[in-house]
Amino acid sequence: MSLLALPEAVATRSLGVVSALTALVMAAATWRYRGDLEAERPAALVRFANGRLRSPESLRFTVYRSRDTAHPRKRHRRILVSETERLCYVGHNFGSGVMRCNSLCRYFVGVLDKDSGQMEVYNAEMFNMQPLLSDNLIPDDTKDYQKKSYREKVDLCIEAFGTSKQKRALSSRHMNAVGNDIVSTAVTKAAANIIDAKGVTALMQDVAQDDVQTISTFLPPCHEDADRPEHVYKFEDILSPTEYEALRVPAAALASATAEDIAKKAEERSHCSFVLEELKFLPADEKSRDHKARCLWFLDTLIKFSHLKVIKKKHPMGPECPHIISRKLMKNFTSLTYNNGSVQNLVSASMKAKITAYVILLALHINNFQTDLTVLQNDMKLQESRILDIAKALRLKISKAKGGLGLENDQNHKLGTLSLPLPMQKAPAGQRKRKKIN
Template identity: 80%
Template sequence: MATATWRYRGDPEGERPAALVRFANGRLERPESLRFTVYRNRDSAHPRKRHRRIVVRLRDSGRAARGCVTAVHSGATASGCNGLQVQELLIAQVSETERLCYVGHNFGSQATKCNSLCRYFVGVLDKSSGQMEVYNAEIFNMQPLLSDNVMPDDTKEYQKKSYREKMDLCIEAFGTSKQKRALSSRRMNAVGSDIVSTAVTKAAANVIDAKGVTALMQDMAQDDVQNISAFLPPCHEDADRPEHVYKFEDLLSPAEYEALRVPAAALASATAEEMAKRAEERSLCSFVLEELKFLPTDEKSRDHKARCLWFLDTLIKFSQQKVIKKKHPMGPECPHIISKKLMKNFTSLTYNNGSIQNLISASMKAKITAYVIALALHINNFQTDLTVLQNDMKLSESRILDIAKALRLRVSKAKGVPGLENDQNHKLGTLSLPLPTQKAPEGQRKRKKMN
């Protein structure tokens, strides 16, 4: 049986161990065709830097290599390395990729940790003599470099890129056609968004420069007032008397006013016992119960106030509903012309489950509140307790104050008003001339969108 001996030779050249290269991806088809270049640090005097090496696999045809370890003499190609035979130690099957340039380092973050923990050797066996020459070796982990420049500065720039940018580079190099189209589309959309954003920013800057911030704030306030003004009764700003600002005829037409004569007669002729029973049963709202205590003795004035109170109570009760399902939602005692007015002017049509329904939306409730306040002003000589109406309509204070200010009322505390001396939280709304300047309601900045 033949025997063999080995002899340790150290480095193939002075301080140049053999390079074992291991490819990170791909499949090595023709290892004999690989060509490598080795770069070393120029600072040969530095004890650490003089050992630094960079191994570069030049671009060529074929597939990228994965899991392959190849021995190559430093500073030479694989086919001419002083007799060192190229050894293919491990092969893994992967998909075909584009031509790439691979770079490996024996220093820095890309260097394999095993170089500092282990020593590696390459043996060359002469079969005729049975003599094996053993040389020092280093392992280089070859990574694909997605750039034409293979200098170390480029790899530093690559490490600074975000995860998304690195993934995009991988898609450009290894992605399928579908992934590349998606990447191109995403980049085009990003460019389009940047263009639109730049154009909008520039246009906004031009408008601000032209009009000024103060004028823009005033325009915005005016728009907020106009949005809520769409649900207010017609306002006659040039009126010379408070009763002409919101005309009674705009709240109740003559025909509607006449239709209220019969249902209002029961209120006008109610006795004290009947009023106490109504208060106990809460069949009337608090505002109406309080005003019925002060009905005029004059028959015409008494009848007029009773009609207004009956309609105001009907409006408040109507606003408590959400979806109107009945043809006569306020009962048979409500005149037909009044029911028609409620359905036409204070509901929104909506389509639900195959049928059309009448809905009292948030905007419609705001409209009802505005008409209730305007009617209460006519009843109370153009000064009314907003807190009582707020409680009857189950609104927040900020909401009813916003509507009152949109109606151009002056809001104050109810101090000194008979019957309210002990309650300082009540708010009074007063309609007086000249009308206050329109301002954006404070709560409108956070209001919900009206349906």
Template identity: 80%
Template sequence: MSLIIMRSEQRRRAAPSYRQVSESERLSYVGNNFDSVVKKYNSLCRYFVGVLDKDSGQMDVYNAEIFNMQPLLSGNVMPDDTKDYQNKSYREKMDLCIEAFGTSKQKRALNSRRMNAVGNDVVNTAVTKAAANVIEAKGVTALIQDVAQDEEQNISIFLPPCNEDADKPENVYKFEDILSPAEYKALEVPAAVFVNITQEEITKKTEDKSHCSFVLEELKFLPANEESRDRKARCLWFLDTLIKFSHLKVIKKKNPMGPECPHIISKKLMKNFTSLTYNNGSVQNLVSASMKAKITAYVIALALHINNFQTDLTVLQNDLKLQESRMMDIAKAMRLKISKAKGLPGLGDDHNHKLGTLSLPLPVQKASVSQRKRKKMN
């Protein structure tokens, strides 16, 4: 025999009211065909139950009513006793239904979720207790100072190799640590566009904003000496590429800087200035905040070599789209002396530009502005 439920969508007279009661081993259930829980469109429908005899092929049809069954938490099935149930969340109500009527798979999933919830509570309690013990033992002030020191150390991790015993400024951050001989050689072809650039072309590039402000300004003062001119052109091309690369977020192309960028340079950018992240089932290269700090440090070091170890940090800051406090923290971590100066003629007359100078002996590292503010607050 087979049961078939049929619905006839036609208007009918008001049906009599019924309350249906049933129970399982753990819960009792009650259902009404007349309260607010029943959907409004039920009044426009008639329901039938068909009993099909497979042997004879004949079906007997009977009138039927639809009941919305809800579990009760007590033995009394009167509506006033449903308050405790109604106060439960949707998730709790569903869990009760799964306990009573769920499949084996649903019940296993429910038990697993409840066990995980208990495990998370245990872990959270243990972590909270451990944190409280650390705070009690060390004190809030000491912990804040530790965090500030960690931030300073995190910046120093991404700086170019620093030779504190150098006898000349050019040996503090060696040029070979910024660009290897092979990388420098590969820049000859793309940087050729800068070597023979004219003032008209510089003006056109400035209008198009095809390069960063620092590079456009330095192109106006290329040396007359052929070897020095070629060296500066290569450095400016790489610096411009570094700054453009810092503006990216997720790297989706194998050669994000375009076909004119040599393969060895693209490989350097991906290997040294991105971090790997896992997203949507695939590994991606990401220019994270820490990687942008690293790019900034290498840009500053290269700019120092270009400008005889003194450079306008404000111009670089604007090109890199950084906050001034972040730029100053990185510059101070690189042991630069910071001074105020008037902006370059082509970049406005702002008197609040910051110059960074690399000179010997290197200044002693001092706490950043953010560290000093934390200490004052405590």
């Protein structure tokens, strides 16, 4: 019996292999292709990277195969280990150090029986055996390993057996951890220097002013030079003519609501308290009645939309909501976020502040530019300080009133009024209270 190893180019077809084998064996010999020696396990051809061995016949090899047999790529991964008196050798058929010839060529092993002239041909794979060098290799000492955390043990496994992508992610995470420590130290030192130089009082004033500016970025355009309150925040900036026209059909039910219908809606709590109260005072004029009904329907939709968190449905407000209104809500009042491999629409805190501003302005247009902020606060489930901050950012004058709109008579109501000239912007009340506490 004798062994024969044959490389085959990628482009070579089966007939080319037959010709190559036939040329290397005796004319009378016959051969048979057997595939793998074992199931999905070709023969191993090894070469040693550091020279020629003195006694190759004394070597013994151990093969480690991937346990993930279901994965189409991982199930063929193998590690070949051999040990001599002086060195330990390791070779593998995957990873960055794998020989390129395995992807460019195919290898075969032929076992020839000279007596019968029969040759058995098997698949083969080339392994490049590298010496494993370690100055502190103590196999039996596992005390340090046992002291490591689960995360550290996983990182060691990734370093030894992970894919290139996993190793890059591990390296990036280690670099980020170092970078975060450096940044944290630098930020702490910079913050201490700023506090020493500027003082706590001045910093609190800056934070208060920044809060006002942050809210202002989500407000509709403000025309400070307007000569009438209705021109300060134009209705067209809240609802475009096309969007306003789309509200005609869904708002028709509100415009035609009777006293019995309103009582039923109040019992079912199908609308917010602000809308239910305003439905009792719809104008008799058909055009004015329709206009107010459209504004109330959109205001009620905005309040319901503000109670959502993550938008999972294509039409979150139901099929009765016009498509152009649904698109306006998704485009103007949600933030895009990436979660679990998909992009989601989120009603964030900043978006809820924007919705609150639009609700207040709609209520002002409905109520002749004076509205009860306490009712809107309860409908939108906000803190009083939050809605007052937004109202002051809208340049409203805040005053107190008693009772009304189905709430307790002893509850102080805050009224917001849009009048000219516009008051100057001031720091939010909540920030000023924290300043007094400090």
